[in-house]
Amino acid sequence: MFLLQAGSSVVRKIAITTVVGALSFPLTNLLFDSVATQLAMAVGVGAVILIIQFLVDFEQRLAAVEESQEVQTTEIRVAVDEGFAKVSAATLLFAQLEAAGLKTETVSQLVTQAAAMGPGMAPLLRTFVQGEMVRMTQFLHALGEQEATYDGEDREWLLGLARSAGRTIDAVSMPTVDAGGTEFERGFWGSELGHRYLALQREAVCRGVHVRRIFVIKRPELAEDPGLLATCRYQADLGIEVRVLYPADITDFTKNYLNDFILFDDAVSYEVVPARPLDEEADPLILYTRLVLRPDKLAERKEQYRQFWASAKPHSALYDHKVGDSPQGRRR
Template structure:
């Protein structure tokens, strides 16, 4: 291959052979030159000079080759050192993050399990599984990142948040339920929600209050009130404290569905113009949470306890 050292016409020449040939050529040239320079010198001296010059040429070749190899080794060592430095930096950062996670009261074992499982899925799973895993991790990261500002949003009903927060509650769950929320109680997620509340009530000191809000027209319908009182009684049988409030034109109370957990954060279900739950908002800002707690307590004090017979209920004040 033309242009490659140590080759000729596609035949590769060993480096040692090549250096020997160069030395012989240099020695021969030196011998000829010594003959031309001084014809009076003895033949032995001429030969010695040729050997010395040829040997010097060989030594110089090895020195140049050694310098190249040394430079290559140093370059590789620097690259390896940079790789090791980057690797240890990443390990140090990961260890620091896990330490901070532990100091913040979070589970480092769950974080490790998430990373290990995500790595395994990325290596073994089909593309659709990897895409789904990436989407779930991105969703989780987005929610946790939002929580650094004490709020998080979901662009539809999020019953998973509702149930998970119910499982996390340790003291109180205070909830309002308006006409927007009424169809929810006939769905499967409502059953899971009530099951979670039953489990929460088994814990020491957990108190659950639910305030239903109905309008004046609904109060006048006997069939509606029969179904409504059955709903209230069913929840009271579970140990949930239930009251209701009749909304009238004179009482301008916003019919918003809010669930307050441990007086520390709340979920708010914001309806669209058609009255359907569109967005779920989690808020843990202390000032706003305190406002919601005071509002709920005021409404609770003004509300009425249900009785089995709707006819015994007081009329709207």
């Protein structure tokens, strides 16, 4: 196609040159007597016309090339600007992560692993992965709002916070959350999650974390319950400082705020909200779990724990008899 267009352009230029040369020949008859001179002048005029055509065509082609280069330059500039904008945004995000004390390698690994899944991923798996990423995004957004909520009983938050604690773990253990139908003989502390949680607290104690726990009982006589005593003894052996609290021993104001919560490093309050009141005899049922980061709420929880701890009885005063033969003691 290009050769046909080029050939057509050459034929057109030759035709124009021939016509102009032929038309100029009669004029040379009036100016020159010699036939040779007349022919030379006619050929010269034709040659000039041919050169002019080539110059005009070259100018047009040059303008087209310049226009094309300008368009390409604009497209390249836009692509480069967009690329740098993306790089700048990514660089800014990574800088913010580093300023927050978070490891940027974790985010890089997340993106790399997500990209490595490939286009051949099953639709179900793709939807599941996308849902998990959305869930994590929503969780981080909730932390930015200083309160995150999880419907029902959480697992990963509890274990993750116990694994990450660096100074203190102050916990209130309510029977409506942690005890079974027969108080502390079964329930959370006898479950797989409870054992894993205690193992992480033992590791925390070994690295210098001060761990305290207050067991809240429904009735004063339950302070002598063998299951409760065995649980206290076992946790004390792990290095956890344990006390027992009967709600009547605290003020009415403080009693109204008595619930199951754990303060990790006084920076996060892990709170479990039960579906039943303290005085109801039934198995635990958890409505939701929440993480609270608001400074005013943390200060309130810290003061509540101080009052609870002051009113609670030290665990060492509760068992002066042998508990190793009890079912709870043997299990632990």
